[in-house]
Amino acid sequence: MSADRNHALPFRLPPPSGGRVDLLVIAGEHSGDAHAARMVRDLRARTPGIAVAALGGPELAAAGAQLLHDLTGSSVVGFFEVLKHLSFFRALHDETLRWIGEYGPRAVCFVDYPGLNLRLAAAMRSRGLSVKGGGRISALYYISPQIWAWKAGRRFAMARDLDALAVIFPFETACYADTSLPVEFVGHPFVAPDYAPAVSWDPDGPVLLLPGSRRQAVARIFPVILEGARLFGERGALVLHPGGEVAAQLGRIVGGRDAGVTLAPVGAGVHRASAVLTSSGTISMQCALAGIPGAVVYRANPLTYLIGRRLVRVRHLGIANLLLDEPMYPEFIQGAARPAALAAELRACVHDPARREKAARQAAELRSRLAQPAGRTAGEWMERCLAGSAIAGPPGP
Numbered sequence: 001m002s003a004d005r006n007h008a009l010p011f012r013l014p015p016p017s018g019g020r021v022d023l024l025v026i027a028g029e030h031s032g033d034a035h036a037a038r039m040v041r042d043l044r045a046r047t048p049g050i051a052v053a054a055l056g057g058p059e060l061a062a063a064g065a066q067l068l069h070d071l072t073g074s075s076v077v078g079f080f081e082v083l084k085h086l087s088f089f090r091a092l093h094d095e096t097l098r099w100i101g102e103y104g105p106r107a108v109c110f111v112d113y114p115g116l117n118l119r120l121a122a123a124m125r126s127r128g129l130s131v132k133g134g135g136r137i138s139a140l141y142y143i144s145p146q147i148w149a150w151k152a153g154r155r156f157a158m159a160r161d162l163d164a165l166a167v168i169f170p171f172e173t174a175c176y177a178d179t180s181l182p183v184e185f186v187g188h189p190f191v192a193p194d195y196a197p198a199v200s201w202d203p204d205g206p207v208l209l210l211p212g213s214r215r216q217a218v219a220r221i222f223p224v225i226l227e228g229a230r231l232f233g234e235r236g237a238l239v240l241h242p243g244g245e246v247a248a249q250l251g252r253i254v255g256g257r258d259a260g261v262t263l264a265p266v267g268a269g270v271h272r273a274s275a276v277l278t279s280s281g282t283i284s285m286q287c288a289l290a291g292i293p294g295a296v297v298y299r300a301n302p303l304t305y306l307i308g309r310r311l312v313r314v315r316h317l318g319i320a321n322l323l324l325d326e327p328m329y330p331e332f333i334q335g336a337a338r339p340a341a342l343a344a345e346l347r348a349c350v351h352d353p354a355r356r357e358k359a360a361r362q363a364a365e366l367r368s369r370l371a372q373p374a375g376r377t378a379g380e381w382m383e384r385c386l387a388g389s390a391i392a393g394p395p396g397p
Helices: 030-046 058-062 079-084 086-103 114-126 154-161 215-232 244-254 283-289 302-311 319-324 339-351 353-370 378-387
Strands: 023-027 052-056 066-070 107-111 138-142 164-167 183-185 199-201 207-210 237-241 261-265 271-273 275-278 294-298 331-333
Touching: 023 030, 023 086, 023 114, 030 052, 030 058, 030 107, 030 138, 030 378, 052 058, 058 066, 086 114, 107 114, 107 378, 114 138, 114 154, 138 378, 164 378, 199 283, 199 353, 207 215, 207 271, 207 283, 215 237, 215 244, 215 275, 215 294, 215 339, 237 244, 237 271, 244 261, 275 283, 275 339, 283 319, 283 353, 294 339, 319 353, 331 339, 339 353
Parallel strands: 023 052, 023 107, 052 066, 107 138, 138 164, 164 183, 199 271, 207 237, 207 275, 237 261, 275 294, 294 331
Antiparallel strands: none
C-alpha cells in the first residue's frame, strides 16, 4: 500500500462502532498484533462492555477490537525500506491523529513499532491531546522499543510523552530507572499460564523454517534457509507464515516442485519440529522456549546492515541469546548465512544429543527469567491504567 504525492491516505479511518471508544490500540507488526490481542482479551474479561478499536491485524479483530485498518500488512523494516514507504506512514500518522482528536478515546496504547508509535505519542502531546500535553487522553505503551540495543536516548522522550509503560523482559525496567516514567514488568506472553505454544520439540519431526513475517526479510532469508534444508535432506521442511501476501510469496519461492516442503499458517495447532532455522523475530523465542535446537539467520539490505552495525550495541541478535548472554542459537549473519553451513547446523541439531540437552536446559532458564509476576498481566496493567492507578506508579510486590 502506498500514499499519493500529497501524503493523503486513499481512505479514512472509520468512526468507532457504537459511537464511542475507550481504548485505541496501535500495533504495527504480526507479533505486536498477537501480544496486544492477548492483552485485549484479558482486559475485556476484566471490564465487560469496554469499547476497543485498533490499528493492528486479524488477532486484535478476533479478540473483539474494532479493526480500523490492518496495519500488519504495511509493516516494513530497515532504513531504506522505511524511506520507500515514507509518504504512506506520514499520511497514516496524520489520519490517526485526526481520528484520535475527533473521537477522543480514554487512552491510546502503543504496542512496540516505535518508528510510528513514538512519533504519534509526541504529536499527541504537542497538539494537546494527551495528558502530558494538557489533554485528557492517556498515552500508554506496551512492549518497549529495544532501547537497550540502540537509541537509548529515546527513553527521555518517552518519559516526556507517555504516562506508563509495560515491558515483557525483566531487565528493561532498569533501562528507565533514570526517568520519571512508571515502568512495570508484566511477564512475557509466551510463558503466561494460559498461553498455547505454537511449536514443540519432536526428535522425529520435520525441520522448521521461519523466515519472518515481513516481505523484505522473507525475500532475503527464505531462499537461503530453504536451500540449507534441501542440502540437509534427511527429513521434510515445515515453513510457518502469518498468511496473506507473505504466504503467497513463500509459495512462489518454493514453487510446486518440492513435495518435501510444507507451508502452514502460524496458529494452526502446535507444530512439531526436530530443529529450526529462524529469523531473529519473535517466533524464534517460541522455539527457544520449546527447547528446539537450531540457528538464527539474518540477512538485510547491505547498506542497512552497515548502518546498523554502527548503531546497535548488543552482543547477539537473537533475543534468547541476549537474555541468556550465550548463544543458544548460533547466528549466521549476512555472508555467513550459506546453505552448506546451515545444513551442517541442522545435522548437529538432529544427531548430537548434547545439543538437544543444552537447548532443553536453556529453555528452562528462559522460562524462569520471563515468568509473570504474581497477579500481574498486561490486561490487569491496562485495567489499572484506565483507572489511573498504574499511571501513578507500579504497585508494591
